[in-house]
Amino acid sequence: MLTNFDWPEPRPPLWRLVSCVDWVAGVSQLFGSRFDAVLLYHSIGGVTGTDYRWDLPVDHFRTQIKKLNKRFEIVDLATLFDRPEPEKKRVAVTFDDAFRNVYENAIPVLQELDLPATVFISPSYVGDKHTDRLRKRHNMESSASEIVMTTSQIQDLAANDRFTLGNHTLTHPNLVTLNDEDALREEIEMGKKTIENQYEVTVNQFSYPYGALDDAASSIVADTHNLAVTSRPDLIGVDRDRYCIPRLDACQPAPVLAFETTDISAHLRRLIRRVAFS
Numbered sequence: 496m497l498t499n500f501d502w503p504e505p506r507p508p509l510w511r512l513v514s515c516v517d518w519v520a521g522v523s524q525l526f527g528s529r530f531d532a533v534l535l536y537h538s539i540g541g542v543t544g545t546d547y548r549w550d551l552p553v554d555h556f557r558t559q560i561k562k563l564n565k566r567f568e569i570v571d572l573a574t575l576f577d578r579p580e581p582e583k584k585r586v587a588v589t590f591d592d593a594f595r596n597v598y599e600n601a602i603p604v605l606q607e608l609d610l611p612a613t614v615f616i617s618p619s620y621v622g623d624k625h626t627d628r629l630r631k632r633h634n635m636e637s638s639a640s641e642i643v644m645t646t647s648q649i650q651d652l653a654a655n656d657r658f659t660l661g662n663h664t665l666t667h668p669n670l671v672t673l674n675d676e677d678a679l680r681e682e683i684e685m686g687k688k689t690i691e692n693q694y695e696v697t698v699n700q701f702s703y704p705y706g707a708l709d710d711a712a713s714s715i716v717a718d719t720h721n722l723a724v725t726s727r728p729d730l731i732g733v734d735r736d737r738y739c740i741p742r743l744d745a746c747q748p749a750p751v752l753a754f755e756t757t758d759i760s761a762h763l764r765r766l767i768r769r770v771a772f773s
Contacts, residue, residue, distance in 0.1 A: 518750035528584035540600035661700035
């Protein structure tokens with residue numbers, strides 16, 4: 496499970512070893528489960544015509560979800576803030592970019608287990624519109640195709656109460672590079688309005704493209720959405736900032752991801768950071 500795939504950001508050997516031990520023994524469960532976790536997925540099962548870096552094989556996704564569902568409670572993202580004091584650790588599943596393979600490969604796994612998820616969409620690219628710009632945004636080869644969900648696939652998700660559509664901006668730019676407030680509002684507000692109008696849903700959740708945000712972007716997001724996620728790797732702390740929600744990179748082996756959702760791993764990461772920057 497740890498060696499048959501070229502992971503984009505592999506963890507150090509000792510971290511992987513500890514993860515494998517905990518996968519079998521569940522030692523981390525003895526150290527409490529206070530902090531909730533949000534998982535960040537992109538592509539599941541491969542993009543046609545290219546090797547996409549942030550792609551996770553379907554069997555790994557299934558193994559991750561089944562293990563996490565057994566250990567913790569998998570809930571909708573909004574539930575983490577609507578019910579801030581849970582009886583056990585909760586995990587929310589999110590997908591950025593609305594990859595078509597998510598609909599084909601990941602959604603069936605979640606439906607089989609009756610689990611919720613949020614899919615963040617940049618509506619300009621639905622159905623592979625503006626493919627040259629889309630490939631550039633995701634560093635894909637020109638041969639990449641069938642990248643983003645179709646309109647009918649997204650409509651199918653919108654009709655299912657287990658799945659939530661979120662806003663990932665209109666065209667997926669790095670918001671920090673947009674110095675003009677009008678341009679920021681166009682990306683954030685028009686992304687939301689386009690999804691709402693096309694799929695007849697209310698969009699209250701936002702994902703910052705590339706995880707990039709500043710005060711100007713977050714202020715507009717806070718005016719128009721109920722919560723927003725980043726790509727900062729951490730668990731949700733006691734401050735529970737609903738407009739700067741951290742997420743764990745889920746493009747990892749199942750034992751590593753399962754360990755990184757635990758409280759003890761979060762304490763270890765923070766200790767390592769303090770030592771590294773002291």
